[in-house]
Amino acid sequence: MRESARLxxxxxxxxTSVRDIAAATGLQSGSWVYHFGTKQEILRAVMEEGLRRALERIEAIAVRRGGPRARFEALVHAHLETLLAPGQDFIPVLLYDWRSLDAGARPAIxxxxxxxxxxxxxxxxxLRRSGEWAAPTAIDRLLxxxxxxxIAHWYRPGGPLGIPALARQAVAFFLRQTSRRRSGPERPVRRVPRRPRSR
Amino acid sequence: MRESARLxxxxxxxxTSVRDIAAATGLQSGSWVYHFGTKQEILRAVMEEGLRRALERIEAIAVRRGGPRARFEALVHAHLETLLAPGQDFIPVLLYDWRSLDAGARPAIxxxxxxxxxxxxxxxxxLRRSGEWAAPTAIDRLLxxxxxxxIAHWYRPGGPLGIPALARQAVAFFLRQTSRRRSGPERPVRRVPRRPRSR
DNA sequence: GCTTTATTCAAGCAAGCGCTTGGTCTAGAC
DNA sequence: GTCTAGACCAAGCGCTTGCTTGAATAAAGC
Structure with a gap:
């Protein structure tokens, strides 16, 4: 599953052909069938496993004590780790190969x-109730x-910004500076050495 | 090209197989070769044409007179039209099939x-200089x-929000309310009838 | 009327695809 | 010592893939 997710x-x-997967796992071209049956089942398993792990992480965060801002920061950080950290290929597959998943397997996901x-x-x-969420709109969670x-589209490991820095930038983008200094003056744009290229 | 982009x-x-494309355009399975040569060339042409059209639109907007906020609103609206309007399949292909484009064709794009x-x-x-940009960070354009x-992932034509409404919501999300009332009190969350489902 | 040019057809080739088949090997249960 | 279950191999089947081939058709140019 790990190798399949990566491919x-x-x-x-x-x-990706099933032969690619077999080669990556050191098997002969038909041996994977013993474990999964169909190629679609591999995809389904990758997506479900990835989502299950991600859920476990963020549900643990949601019950933490402390202010909503701290929980939000932890959620963003966990989300980016799930998305970008090395070896974390499950969620990107879910996000970017959704259209390849058979209709019958979708409801569970x-x-x-x-x-x-x-x-x-x-x-x-x-966050909205505490006034810390910067711009309440009807579709803000989707945005x-x-x-x-x-970020998964342009992030490359080893770039100028690591995952914690990205999480901080994202949080700053979505939240007002602090709940105390809610409507303070402008802050200058903070530059990073070299901006990654978007797409 | 239009049918290929849609598929x-x-x-x-x-x-998508070249036979699918041939069938969609009423040709025999090998006749498309006369026009494009290789399937890769179809992909390249779709991406380049889509980007060229999008560029034409927003470069016209950039030279308009008026405040930066008006130009920003027009950019967002044009971007969403390019992305979501019916028959506009070129840019989504560029965004979501980038990894299928041969390395040699990438520099031009x-x-x-x-x-x-x-x-x-x-x-x-x-916008940053005028203080209207809500949260200046190092990666704000990427965010x-x-x-x-x-939005192309979850938007479905005919949903509760059309493209102009989406553009308005997005602008509200990124900009402070108005440049006059820059640090006003909270506004309540405005609800739409039924929220679309994210992914 | 003849030639050229643009476009498409009908057939098919070589390679790759997902998956099947029948069999082998190994480790543990009895 | 025999049997069973789990894991994998080696070969290949039927089908689809991107693309090629040589010929046909139609309109335009001279």
């Missing part, structure tokens, strides 16, 4: 996603997820 | 993308692009 992420589901979103919605609700998930 | 968007580049980003950077710079581009 799916790099080449896409349709761009969608249900897990709903649980994932529910955790965020709870924390975002607290938030977009901004975060898109 | 690539729906099924992905690897998930990257050069066009750089021009696209330069237009945005100019307007964003004006902005992510939030916008991700």
């Amino acid at each position: 799916f992420r790099e080449r896409g589901y349709e761009g 969608v249900a897990l996603q709903a649980r994932y979103e529910a955790v965020w919605d709870r924390v975002l609700g607290e 938030l997820f977009g901004a975060l998930n898109w | 690539f968007r729906e099924r992905g580049y690897e998930g 990257v050069a066009l993308q750089a021009r696209y980003e330069a237009v945005w950077d100019r307007v964003l710079g004006e 902005l692009f992510g939030a916008l581009n991700w």
Whole structure:
């Protein structure tokens, strides 16, 4: 599953052959069938396993004590780790190969996603009520997820910004500076050495 | 090219066969070769053409008179139209099938993308200087692009929010309310009838 | 009327695809 | 010592893939 996720992420589901997977795991070209049956089942297993692990992490964060801002910061950091850290290919596959997943396998994944979103919605609700959320709009969670998930498109390990720095920048982007200094003056743009290229 | 873009968007580049394209355009299975030579060339042409059209639109916006906020709003609206409007499959293909594009064809596309980003950077710079940009961070353009581009993942035509409404919500998300009332009190979350489901 | 040019057809080739088949090997249970 | 279950091999089947081939058709140029 780990090797499959890596290959799916790099080449896409349709761009990866079962022979590629067999070769990457040191098996003969047909031996994988014993474990999964169909190629689709590999994809489903990768997505479900990735989502299950991610859920476990953020549900633990959601029950922490402390202010909503701290929980939000932890959520963002966990989300980016799940998305970008080395060896974490499961969630990118979920995000970028969704259209390759058979319709019959989708409802189970969608249900897990709903649980994932529910955790965020709870924390975002607290942030809105406390006035720390910068711009309440009807689709702010979707815009938030977009901004975060898109990082997987341009992030390269070893770049100028690591995952903790990215998480800090993202949090600063979404939240007012602090809840005490809610409407303070402008802060100058802080530059990083070299900006990564977007797409 | 139009049919190819539609198929690539729906099924992905690897998930679309040249026979699918031929059938969609009423040709026999090998006749497309006369026009493009290779399947890769179709992909390249789709991406380049889409980017060229998008550039034409936003470069016209960038030279408009008026405040930076008006230009920013127009940029967001144009970007979303390019991404979501019916028949606009070229840019989604560029965004979501990039890894299928041969390395040799990439530099030309990257050069066009750089021009696209330069237009945005100019307007964003004006917004930062005027104090209207809500949260200046080192990667704000990338986060902005992510939030916008991700909409293509969950947007369905005919949903509760049309493209102009989405553009308004996005602008509200990124900018302070108005330049006059820069640090006003909270506004309540405005709800839409039914929220679309994210992924 | 003849030639050229642009476009498409009909057939098919070589390679790669997901998956199947029948069999082998190994470790543990009895 | 025999049996069973788990894991894998080696070969290959039927089908699809991107692309090629040589010929046909139609319009335009001279």
